[in-house]
Amino acid sequence: MDNVTRERPANTASLMAAIVAVEGSARHGHLRYLLGPQPSRRDLADAVHALCLIHGTRPGPVDMAVAQRAQPEADSWLTAVAAGFVGERAALVRLTAVVGPLPSTPGQAAFEAAVTGIGQALSTLATSSRTGCATGAVAALVGDWQAVRAILVAAAVDCGIALPDPILPPGAVTAAAITALGENAAAERAMAFGARQLLAQHHGLWTLMQTRAAARDQLYPQGQDYSPRMFAGSPA
Numbered sequence: 001m002d003n004v005t006r007e008r009p010a011n012t013a014s015l016m017a018a019i020v021a022v023e024g025s026a027r028h029g030h031l032r033y034l035l036g037p038q039p040s041r042r043d044l045a046d047a048v049h050a051l052c053l054i055h056g057t058r059p060g061p062v063d064m065a066v067a068q069r070a071q072p073e074a075d076s077w078l079t080a081v082a083a084g085f086v087g088e089r090a091a092l093v094r095l096t097a098v099v100g101p102l103p104s105t106p107g108q109a110a111f112e113a114a115v116t117g118i119g120q121a122l123s124t125l126a127t128s129s130r131t132g133c134a135t136g137a138v139a140a141l142v143g144d145w146q147a148v149r150a151i152l153v154a155a156a157v158d159c160g161i162a163l164p165d166p167i168l169p170p171g172a173v174t175a176a177a178i179t180a181l182g183e184n185a186a187a188e189r190a191m192a193f194g195a196r197q198l199l200a201q202h203h204g205l206w207t208l209m210q211t212r213a214a215a216r217d218q219l220y221p222q223g224q225d226y227s228p229r230m231f232a233g234s235p236a
Contacts, residue, residue: 011179011182012178012179012181012182012183012188012191013174013175013176013178013179013182015182015188015191015192016136016139016140016143016178016191016192016195017143017175019140019192019195019196019199020140020143020144020195020199023196023199023200023203024140024143024144024147024199024202025144025147025148025199025202025203025206026144026146026147028203028206028207028210029210030206030207030209030210030213031147031151031206033210034047034151034154035150035151035154039154040213040216041158042103042216043103043209043213043216044099044151044154044155044158045099045100045102045103045155046102046103046105046209046212046213047151047155047209048092048095048096048099048151048152048155049096049099049102050115050205050208050209051092051148051151051152051205052092052093052095052096053115053119054115054118054119054122054205055085055088055089055092055148056089056092056093056096057089058089060085060089061122061123061125061126061137061138061141061198062078062081062082062085062126062138062141063082063085064123064126064127064134065078065126065127065134065135065137065138066078066079066082067127068126068127068128068129068134070128070129070130070131070132070133070134070135071131071132071134071135071181071187073180073181074135074177074181076177077169077173077174077177078135078138080168080169080173081138081142081168081169081174083167084166084167084168084169085168087164087166087167088145088149088166088168091152091163091164092152095152095155095156095159095161095163098156098159098161099155099159103216104216104219105212105215105216105219106215106219107212107215111208111212114204114208115205115208118201118204118205121197121201122137122198122201125137125194125197125198126138128194130190130193131184131186131187131190132181132182132184132186132187132188132189132190132191132193132194133190133191133193133194134194135178135181135191135194136190136191136192136193136194136195136198137194137195137197137198138194139174139178139191139194139195140194140195140196140198140199141198142168142169142174143195144198144199144202145166145168148202149163149166178191
């Protein structure tokens with residue numbers, strides 16, 4: 001049992017926030033590298049493509065959680081989150097087109113299999129019949145999206161375009177919904193489980209991206225780079 005659990009945060013929203021802070025994408029070294037002063041353009045593009053494969057298609061995890069209705073009292077909040085992700089998905093798809101093709105990397109078949117596995121794991125979480133698992137996964141996705149979106153913003157800036165502002169529910173609305181959904185101890189435990197499992201999948205994605213970046217560095221030892229602008233179409 002980790003420190004987050006032992007400290008017993010005051011409510012479920014605080015618990016979810018603590019889990020994201022400790023186990024979220026922002027803690028991964030590759031994400032910190034991508035948000036650093038000199039990330040490789042090909043590494044940024046690779047991350048955008050991978051994120052699009054996982055979060056750029058519909059139905060996504062939030063849509064599946066809405067359809068599942070494992071916690072009917074979550075319907076209003078989940079519907080608002082799903083509506084917000086419509087815009088996020090559109091921005092992600094557009095950005096993927098702008099950064100150009102997936103950078104050449106050894107082990108493409110293994111990459112595709114790994115991404116497929118991550119997508120299947122998220123689908124399993126979002127359609128879980130265990131009360132609280134799906135909503136916990138969505139809560140973690142919403143909390144982790146700030147770090148994920150920072151990558152999209154960095155790639156957009158590199159390509160010379162701007163992303164629209166996100167329209168996800170305000171933090172206070174999400175916190176109130178999460179706290180209400182976790183009032184039952186069993187539901188809160190399931191929400192924590194779903195949250196941790198989703199964040200583990202995101203960490204797996206960043207580790208995969210880190211491995212692919214290292215493989216490209218070996219493939220291009222002279223520091224050759226992949227430039228999204230070489231392939232970018234009109235940003236309109």
